[in-house]
Amino acid sequence: MRLTSIVIAKVILCLGLAGAASAAEQVDLLINNGVIYDGSGGNPVKGSVAVRDGRVVAVGKLADYQAKQTLDAKGLAVAPGFINTLSWATESLIQDGRAMSDIKQGVTLEIFGEGTSMGPVNATIKAEMLKTQGDIRYDITWTTLGEYLDFLTRKGVSPNIASFIGAATVRQHEIGYANRAPTPEELGRMQDLVRQAMREGALGVGSSLIYAPGNYAKTDELIAITKAAGEFGGAYISHMRSEGDRFLEALDELLLIAKEAKVPAQVYHLKAAGQKNWPKMQQAIDKIEAARKAGLKITADMYSYTAGATGLDAAMPTWVQEGGIDDWVARLKKPEIRARVIKEMRDPNADFESLLQAAGSADRVLLIGFKTEKLKPLTGKTLAEVAKMRGVSPEDAAIDLVIEDHTRVGAAYFLMSEENVKLGLSQPWVNIDSDAEAAAPEGPFLLSNPHPRTYGTFARFLGHYVRDQKVTTLQDAIRRLTSLPATTFKLTNRGCLKQNCFADIVVFDPATIKDHATFEKPHQYATGVQHVFVNGVQVLRDGEHTGAKPGQVVRGPGYQKGS
Numbered sequence: 001m002r003l004t005s006i007v008i009a010k011v012i013l014c015l016g017l018a019g020a021a022s023a024a025e026q027v028d029l030l031i032n033n034g035v036i037y038d039g040s041g042g043n044p045v046k047g048s049v050a051v052r053d054g055r056v057v058a059v060g061k062l063a064d065y066q067a068k069q070t071l072d073a074k075g076l077a078v079a080p081g082f083i084n085t086l087s088w089a090t091e092s093l094i095q096d097g098r099a100m101s102d103i104k105q106g107v108t109l110e111i112f113g114e115g116t117s118m119g120p121v122n123a124t125i126k127a128e129m130l131k132t133q134g135d136i137r138y139d140i141t142w143t144t145l146g147e148y149l150d151f152l153t154r155k156g157v158s159p160n161i162a163s164f165i166g167a168a169t170v171r172q173h174e175i176g177y178a179n180r181a182p183t184p185e186e187l188g189r190m191q192d193l194v195r196q197a198m199r200e201g202a203l204g205v206g207s208s209l210i211y212a213p214g215n216y217a218k219t220d221e222l223i224a225i226t227k228a229a230g231e232f233g234g235a236y237i238s239h240m241r242s243e244g245d246r247f248l249e250a251l252d253e254l255l256l257i258a259k260e261a262k263v264p265a266q267v268y269h270l271k272a273a274g275q276k277n278w279p280k281m282q283q284a285i286d287k288i289e290a291a292r293k294a295g296l297k298i299t300a301d302m303y304s305y306t307a308g309a310t311g312l313d314a315a316m317p318t319w320v321q322e323g324g325i326d327d328w329v330a331r332l333k334k335p336e337i338r339a340r341v342i343k344e345m346r347d348p349n350a351d352f353e354s355l356l357q358a359a360g361s362a363d364r365v366l367l368i369g370f371k372t373e374k375l376k377p378l379t380g381k382t383l384a385e386v387a388k389m390r391g392v393s394p395e396d397a398a399i400d401l402v403i404e405d406h407t408r409v410g411a412a413y414f415l416m417s418e419e420n421v422k423l424g425l426s427q428p429w430v431n432i433d434s435d436a437e438a439a440a441p442e443g444p445f446l447l448s449n450p451h452p453r454t455y456g457t458f459a460r461f462l463g464h465y466v467r468d469q470k471v472t473t474l475q476d477a478i479r480r481l482t483s484l485p486a487t488t489f490k491l492t493n494r495g496c497l498k499q500n501c502f503a504d505i506v507v508f509d510p511a512t513i514k515d516h517a518t519f520e521k522p523h524q525y526a527t528g529v530q531h532v533f534v535n536g537v538q539v540l541r542d543g544e545h546t547g548a549k550p551g552q553v554v555r556g557p558g559y560q561k562g563s
Helices: 002-022 123-131 145-155 167-175 184-199 218-231 247-261 278-292 325-332 335-346 354-359 373-378 383-390 394-405 418-426 441-448 453-467 476-483 481-488
Strands: 026-034 045-052 056-062 065-072 077-080 082-084 106-114 160-163 204-208 233-241 265-267 298-302 307-311 366-369 410-414 430-433 504-509 529-534 537-539
Touching: 002 082, 026 056, 026 504, 045 065, 045 160, 065 218, 077 476, 106 529, 123 167, 123 307, 145 160, 167 184, 167 204, 167 218, 184 218, 184 298, 204 218, 204 325, 204 441, 218 233, 247 278, 278 418, 298 481, 325 335, 325 394, 335 394, 354 366, 354 394, 354 430, 366 383, 373 394, 373 430, 383 394, 383 476, 418 453, 430 453, 430 476, 430 481, 476 481
Parallel strands: 026 065, 026 077, 082 106, 106 160, 204 233, 233 265, 265 298, 298 430
Antiparallel strands: 026 045, 045 056, 077 504, 307 410, 366 410, 504 529, 529 537
């Protein structure tokens, strides 16, 4: 009798162990032994992250989990994928969907829409886009912003993508390049375009107010179209009308738009441009802090460099650019107009935001991008060097280069102080952008020199500024790279490592993460990021791209399926 009882007990025990084994949670991926930063800004914890069907299912001490794939992250930080809040990968992703320079820094979401967006486009806009294409050539097979985003994901991209609708794009759609206010009917149609884009998943309205034709918009127009985005929970984000002499007044305009339209607002690439304006950085921060305390939801983004990059159009008055590139070049060829343009370019009190003036001299303007083969050897020279080579003034050289290249000509302007960069990067409401394409040191990308921020801004922030300069703690830096922008733009279940969050994950070494790109040699990848997952799919393994392209469209709060 006793023997029978023992046998029965052993059978029950075996069945229990088998049941326990079968009850182990089955997942697709387990990242073990990492130091986990969940994006909230709280203290990190050691443990594991479990992923199934593209989502995080558990975080912490996970003993009862079995996975198809395991990854040992011992000694490494495990964090939500980084969000690039100002990406110009709109064309580079068409050329190369791997987004190499960003993926290698841990970026898993690219947000577009600074002033212009890839939709909505009509026949006139399409013609202008085709005319101004540079080294990357492509057909425009879409009409709306939503169609463009779907086009990219069908083609295949490694990171997720999202976009604001460009304020200049809706203006150009209805008014063209005319420097005038819209009629009530035109403004109504512009608002309807914004509403349609919001239904397609846009995050809000993005403006860029130093460039034509965006510069032609007055404040009331911007409030009106932003209100249309606000109906769907959208935000306003802006390259403000000035970052230099009228920096504080431009910030007042952004705050007014946020207040009147009742939306969150973000300052693109916060900076005080030009040495005489450097003291305004602290004043601007104080203004933003006061607005936040008063209840406005105001944030900003920055890149981690003292130089910006744009085109030679930012050295010329916007009135001469009315009508687009053909009209701009035609005007510059007229002696009397050329003389007027040069006079205004030299006027420190001119009524436009001159980045040449802000840089202080032509030797602080670096030429980085040409379309015409005969001009490409000038890449990497300063405007002062080219002017000297040609025996002309810097203003004449800039005008001649725009005429000869028939483009805005890519240029980097050295504008900011290192102290102000550190001051801005230390603010808890500042997130990070590249303000650049997602490139690779191959093919057409090698035909121009990008700003080094293309390859390094996120690694430079985490390495040089956070680890070495200690502008903030690592957990706060990760919060500002992840949950801060996700919360600001209402991106559900992004920028976080907790149950049900999308499995956008970066595994990196905080002790070694480093940027290597320089203005002299910009095509150099950052190092220190070991593994990257997008929607649960590994796109970077041991620092090398896997070739996977699992990127999805991340839709804004107004998205209506089928719109």
